[in-house]
Amino acid sequence: xxxxxxxxxxxxxxxxxxxxxxxxxxxxxxxxxxxxxxxxxxxxxxxxxxxxxxxxxxxxxxxxxxxxxxxxxxxxxxxxxxxxxxxxxxxxxxxxxxxxxxxxxxxxxxxxxxxxxxxxxxxxxxxxxxxxxxxxxxxxxxxxxxxxxxxxxxxxxxxxxxxxxxxxxxxxxxxxxxxxxxxxxxxxxxxxxx
Amino acid sequence: xxxxxxxxxxxxxxxxxxxxxxxxxxxxxxxxxxxxxxxxxxxxxxxxxxxxxxxxxxxxxxxxxxxxxxxxxxxxxxxxxxxxxxxxxxxxxxxxxxxxxxxxxxxxxxxxxxxxxxxxxxxxxxxxxxxxxxxxxxxxxxxxxxxxxxxxxxxxxxxxxxxxxxxxxxxxxxxxxxxxxxxxxxxxxxxxxxxxxxxxxx
Numbered sequence: 297x298x299x300x301x302x303x304x305x306x307x308x309x310x311x312x313x314x315x316x317x318x319x320x321x322x323x324x325x326x327x328x329x330x331x332x333x334x335x336x337x338x339x340x341x342x343x344x345x346x347x348x349x350x351x352x353x354x355x356x357x358x359x360x361x362x363x364x365x366x367x368x369x370x371x372x373x374x375x376x377x378x379x380x381x382x383x384x385x386x387x388x389x390x391x392x393x394x395x396x397x398x399x400x401x402x403x404x405x406x407x408x409x410x411x412x413x414x415x416x417x418x419x420x421x422x423x424x425x426x427x428x429x430x431x432x433x434x435x436x437x438x439x440x441x442x443x444x445x446x447x448x449x450x451x452x453x454x455x456x457x458x459x460x461x462x463x464x465x466x467x468x469x470x471x472x473x474x475x476x477x478x479x480x481x482x483x484x485x486x487x488x489x490x
Numbered sequence: 491x492x493x494x495x496x497x498x499x500x501x502x503x504x505x506x507x508x509x510x511x512x513x514x515x516x517x518x519x520x521x522x523x524x525x526x527x528x529x530x531x532x533x534x535x536x537x538x539x540x541x542x543x544x545x546x547x548x549x550x551x552x553x554x555x556x557x558x559x560x561x562x563x564x565x566x567x568x569x570x571x572x573x574x575x576x577x578x579x580x581x582x583x584x585x586x587x588x589x590x591x592x593x594x595x596x597x598x599x600x601x602x603x604x605x606x607x608x609x610x611x612x613x614x615x616x617x618x619x620x621x622x623x624x625x626x627x628x629x630x631x632x633x634x635x636x637x638x639x640x641x642x643x644x645x646x647x648x649x650x651x652x653x654x655x656x657x658x659x660x661x662x663x664x665x666x667x668x669x670x671x672x673x674x675x676x677x678x679x680x681x682x683x684x685x686x687x688x689x690x691x692x
Contacts, residue, residue, distance in 0.1 A: 353649045380649045408610060408619055412650030 319367035321464040325375040331421045331466050332364075332413075333372035335453050336386060337428035337445065339490060342438070343402040345369050346388030353412065354380035368489035370457050374466050376415050376422070383411040383424070404429070404440060421473045423450040447487045451477040456489055512581035514561070515594040521636075521676040529598040529635045532665050532679060534642040535560050535586040535606070547611040556609045558588045562643075563604045563625065568687050571605045573622055579604075591661075591668050598635055602687060603627040603643070610651075621651050627658065627684035636676070639665050641683040658684050 323329075338345050348364040348371040355377075361384060364371035371386070385405045390398030413424055426445050433439035448456065454474050461467040515531070516523075524530055541558060548554050562584040563571060571579060582601070584594045606623030629640045639662055646655040662681050669679045 382650060405617060405619065408621060409651050412652070 317363050317365055319365050319460045321365070321374050321461045321466050323375050324465045326419050326465045326469065328418055329375040329377055330415050330418055331372065331374045331469065332376045332381075332415070332424060333370060333422070333453060333457060334424040335370050335426040335448055336442070337369055337426075337490070338388070339428065340431040341402070341404075341429040341440065342400075343388035343390050343398075345371065345386060348386040349384040351382045351384045352379060353382055365460070367460055368456060370453055370489070372457055374464070378415050378418060380412060380414050382406075382408065383413075404442070406442070419469070421454075421469060423453070426453065447485055448489075449482060449485075449487075451482045452484055452487045455484070511561075511583070512578050514580065514583040514585055515564075515596050517585065518593055518595045519672065521673045523595060524636065527598050529596055529631055530637040530669075530673075531584070531594045531596045531629065531631075531640060532591060532637060532669055533584075533586070533594075533640040533684075534589070534591045534661060534665070535562065536589055536642055536644045536659075538644065538646050541588065546609070547613070548609070550612040553609070553612040556612070560586045560588055560606050560608045560623065562586050562606050564601045564629075565604050566599070566601055568602045568628075569604060571622075571625070574620070575607060591665050593669070593672065596631070598631055598633060600631045601629050603629065603684065606643075606645075624653055624656060626687045628687050629684055630682050632680075632682075635680055635682075637669060637673075637679045639669075639679050639681045639683075643684065 336345050336348070345366050348366055349361050350364060350373075352360045352362065362373070364373045383406045385403050387401065387403035390400035390402060392398055413422070415422060426448050427442045428445045430441045430443055431439070432441055451474060454470055454477075458467070458470055458474070461470050518524070518530065521530070537560070546557055548556055561580065563575070563579055564582045564584065566582075582596075584592060586592045586606075603625040605625035608621045608623070609618060610621050611617075611619035623645055627643070629638070631638055642659040642661045644657045644659050645653050646657075648654050660681075660683060662679075666677075666679050669677065
């Protein structure tokens with residue numbers, strides 16, 4: 297019995313490993329990097345958001361594709377150096393059917409020419425937008441698209457991510473950005489993550 | 491098993507790529523291939539900065555032929571292309587080798603450059619990544635033209651492969667020398683640079 301329990305722990309670790317990197321901010325990069333974040337509503341998707349990849353275009357590097365951290369649909373990372381980047385793809389493990397877990401993994405690619413952003417200064421918090429997946433297919437043919445949405449807005453999303461920055465040097469900068477957005481009149485609509 | 495599935499996926503993707511595209515204007519090497527009512531369209535496509543050696547990832551079987559190739563999409567009438575493209579959008583395309591002069595067999599009638607596309611990546615998992623290029627030019631062919639030079643379409647891009655500028659350049663002297671060398675002076679090669687199309691604003 298103990299052997300099986302050990303197997304489950306190992307399987308859990310392996311499965312967690314498939315789901316991307318830790319949601320908690322781990323690096324002290326305030327002086328060298330930027331915090332970049334966004335959101336995808338996966339309500340209409342056949343999977344949850346388990347990973348989100350981006351590519352460093354400038355300055356060029358050999359292995360240029362990296363993972364965002366993901367948490368409740370939010371994607372973010374704290375060590376972006378000044379440069380140019382593209383959102384590449386995202387996906388996750390299929391949603392369970394009743395009590396049966398899915399063995400399918402889904403990846404959605406983003407169009408190359410439309411998903412770029414530039415980072416100019418270190419120590420900044422950059423919002424790349426909130427999006428939702430839409431389903432345009434039917435039972436026989438699955439067809440998905442992504443469209444921009446108003447909520448969560450930048451303020452609402454930072455509040456979701458903030459607990460994962462606890463104790464990290466980025467925490468006060470995220471709090472500062474929340475205060476700045478509030479002072480600018482951005483409001484919290486009461487949006488909550490799925 | 492996974493490798494085997496990957497192999498069949500790559501094979502199927504390669505077959506799918508070649509079967510989906512409507513027929514293009516054949517590239518020719520012999521003026522004897524030019525029949526009555528036909529002409530040779532001579533031109534070039536350049537991209538600056540040029541493609542890096544490893545920028546295209548063509549992993550499906552048969553897809554390596556798309557390396558450094560840009561498909562110029564043409565039509566008898568002007569129209570806006572909608573992406574993703576359909577197989578019919580490729581009807582009458584010119585498969586232009588980037589940076590090299592092409593000699594394409596064409597009906598001796600004017601046509602429009604509707605846009606262009608380049609296959610940036612094909613994997614063995616049924617996925618393909620395309621880059622789109624703007625069109626908006628008319629190639630003016632006169633009845634009786636045996637060979638027409640339409641110019642160099644020079645696309646400038648930024649780091650996201652967004653096209654920031656298009657310039658029609660005149661490299662006639664170079665094209666004429668290549669034409670004479672290849673076809674033994676079976677000209678003349680008439681210069682008729684691409685003309686911008688007056689497109690209705692959206």
